[in-house]
Amino acid sequence: MAMKKKFYMPIILAWILGILSVACARMPESPQHYNFANAKKQMDRIYYGDLRVTVYCGCTYKNNKKPNEIDFESCGFQPRKNENRAFRIEWEHVVTAHNIGMSRQCWHKDGKRSARKNCEETDPEFALMEGDLHNLLPSIGEVNGDRSNFMFSQWTNSPEPMYGRCESIVDFKNRKFQPRKEVRGMLARISFYMEKTYGITISKERRRLFESWDKLYPVSAWECERDFRIYKVQGDHNPFVFEKCREAGII
Known part of the structure; x- marks a missing residue:
């Protein structure tokens, strides 16, 4: 009997190790971040099915690699000015x-390339922050361009339409962007994640706004599913989303 146990023990151990290796192979090392170019290649692993909705206007789309695949009728979107970018999906930070990048040394460009390009090529930490999947969302290209690097804000409850029935609006003069209500909580929680993970400062005024949004606009099933899919690819959760999804019983 003792001989049989000795004979079977290596087989059992090998079987257990095999199962564990397969399970581990399904998840990336935690975390497995990418630069922005590689991050964009991961998007089809995250944004498929019901997650194919643009952040600022709520339009569904079929394929982020082909033009004219955005369903404007699903959201009532109308291009404001730049029709070339209006018909394509871009990945919004x-x-x-x-x-x-603005507080990093690499942002002081050398004159031969843009500040952002300089950071991408010379600062590995910037490259990882720029490619963090938690900070990227699909956007109609024109709206992404109009938002530019403007800060999120809220100044009216009755926005005058700029893009058809899309309720996100831009104040170009004061360099502000007011996102539609449905995504405000999510945008706040992503901002908190970037602060916690990378130390990107949030001003007192912005923090009050984001804390308000976080309370007023709780996590949705869409947001929880997105966080889970990012976890499967990148290997980490946004804790400001994950914990609230658990509390809400969504996961």
Whole structure:
């Protein structure tokens, strides 16, 4: 009997190790961040099915790699000015690349390339922050361009339409962007994540706004599913989302 146990023990251990190795292979090392170029290649692993909705206007889309695949009828979107960018999906940084990089040495460009390009090529930490999947959302290109590096704000409850029925608006004069209500809480929680993870400062005024949004606009099933899919690819959760999803019983 003792001989049989000795014979089977290596087989059992090998079987257990095999199961564990397969389970571990399904998840990336935690965390597995990417630069922005590689991050964009991961998007089809996250944004498929019901998650294919643009952040600022709520339009559904079929394929982020092809033009004219955004369903404007699903959200009532109308281009404001730049029709070339209006017909394509772009990956929007919630905390902008400008905000990520402006306090870094690499942002002081050398004259041969832009500040952002200089940071991408010379600052590995900037490159990882720029490519963090938690900070990226699909946007109609024109709205992404109009938002530019403007800070999020809220100044009216009756926005005058700029993009058809899309309720996100831009104040170009004062360099402010007011997102539609449905995503304000999510944008706040992403901003908190970027502060906690990378130390990107949030001003007192902005913090009060984001704390208000976080309370007024709780996590949705869409936001929780997005966080879970990012976890499967990148290997980490946004704790400001994950904990609230658990509290709400969504996961």
